[in-house]
Amino acid sequence: MFVEIVTPEGTLISKEVDGVVLPTIEGETGVLPGHIPLITKIQRGELKLQEGTNVDLIAVDTGYAEVIGDRVAILTEGAVDIEDVDLGSIQAAQQRATEALEEAKTSDLDPAEIEQLETRLQFLMTQKLIKETSR
Numbered sequence: 242m243f244v245e246i247v248t249p250e251g252t253l254i255s256k257e258v259d260g261v262v263l264p265t266i267e268g269e270t271g272v273l274p275g276h277i278p279l280i281t282k283i284q285r286g287e288l289k290l291q292e293g294t295n296v297d298l299i300a301v302d303t304g305y306a307e308v309i310g311d312r313v314a315i316l317t318e319g320a321v322d323i324e325d326v327d328l329g330s331i332q333a334a335q336q337r338a339t340e341a342l343e344e345a346k347t348s349d350l351d352p353a354e355i356e357q358l359e360t361r362l363q364f365l366m367t368q369k370l371i372k373e374t375s376r
Contacts, residue, residue, distance in 0.1 A: 242311040262289035279308040298323040338362040
């Protein structure tokens with residue numbers, strides 16, 4: 242089956258796989274070739290791509306997935322291959338985001354900007370958690 246993961250920055254993954262496990266709002270949903278058509282909301286979490294005995298882990302932010310035939314399209318606010326995650330960089334970015342969020346809460350910052358900071362912080366924490374548990 243063919244899977245494509247698209248973020249606002251561009252296409253992260255576009256390849257053939259044997260199966261996909263999606264982190265949906267109703268729990269993990271496994272998708273194999275021949276799956277019934279499906280449109281579902283993706284929650285922040287761990288997406289698994291299976292190729293033979295190999296499983297690639299992708300940290301995804303919120304978004305949507307569409308399954309039609311043997312094609313899975315995932316549109317998400319952010320996605321990172323866990324192999325590319327550096328825990329030191331994540332911890333530094335998490336610290337910066339936490340400080341910016343604290344500063345934003347005490348200033349006159351637009352609530353939408355505060356929400357963006359909170360969302361960014363949550364996605365960083367998701368990446369860190371997946372990386373730590375995948376070791």
